[in-house]
Amino acid sequence: MGQGGEPRRAQANDGELGAAVTRAQDGDEAAFAVAYRIVQPGLLGYLRGIVGDDAEDVASDAWLEIARDLGRFKGDGAGFRGWTATIARHRALDHLRRLRVRPRSAVLDQDVVLDLAGPHSTHDEALESLSTGHALELVRGLPRDQAEAVLLRVVVGLDGPAAARVLGKRPGAVRTAAHRGLKRLARQLGAAGTGEGVTDGGPRTLGEST
Structure with missing residues (x-):
């Protein structure tokens, strides 16, 4: 970033x-x-x-x-x-x-997923190294508020206050949700690198945690 x-x-x-x-x-x-x-x-x-x-x-x-x-x-x-x-x-x-359905799974364009951020953010470096399919699985597993905050901040390109206005929430709440989401994604990526903590349980709806 x-x-x-x-x-x-x-x-x-x-x-x-x-x-x-x-x-x-x-x-x-x-x-x-x-x-x-x-x-x-x-x-x-x-x-x-x-x-x-x-x-x-x-x-x-x-x-x-x-x-x-x-x-x-x-x-x-x-x-x-x-x-x-x-x-x-x-x-x-x-x-x-x-x-009358819940939000569906995230399916992000490959060029969007692979162009997430810059060299000075550990979380974003982790995301940048993901394959498209793997990135989608990780985003799908985030809680709803974290998933949407990450999508608005990283994919749409909004800053914290702008994302907060879109969601109708306080900027601090959106920043916290995005930070927690990115931190969780980075942690899951680390687990994937060791072959631990990642399972293939089939498609999940956005915001559903395992």
Whole structure:
């Protein structure tokens, strides 16, 4: 992660994203496509962690709302990430209420999983070395609050306060959940390296612990 605990990828792209959003609000369709390209991978990964195979449909609904309400948005690139994540989460929860099911297993894009963070975080170094399938199994096993905090912080690229606004929680609570989730993932990875503590019990729903 970069300075202040923000994912490096988000920091690197937020300036470009903010400029694209400003142009898109002035009617520049190409600029809206740039904003979509920057935000969509993380947003889709987050939605897959909530609704599973229905993520692309939910993301499409979210982007229709984003495009419709774009003129109402005020903020920079980082703020746009949080705003779009909030819309996507609302659409996902609406979808789950319609289906009357619990959130499904996380299925993250390989490039998202493998580009998690930088060289100065032990937890993120651990995550960065995971294979995609193994990473998914570990994320699936986290308690719900930890799993969603990790997805928002690491996959979507939100800082603590922004993730807290998306979840409707205090920033301290989200930071703690993300820290505990990453710590637990690192510990599980260590167990996997010794051949201990990792079992193949089949697919689990996001937030179910073994």
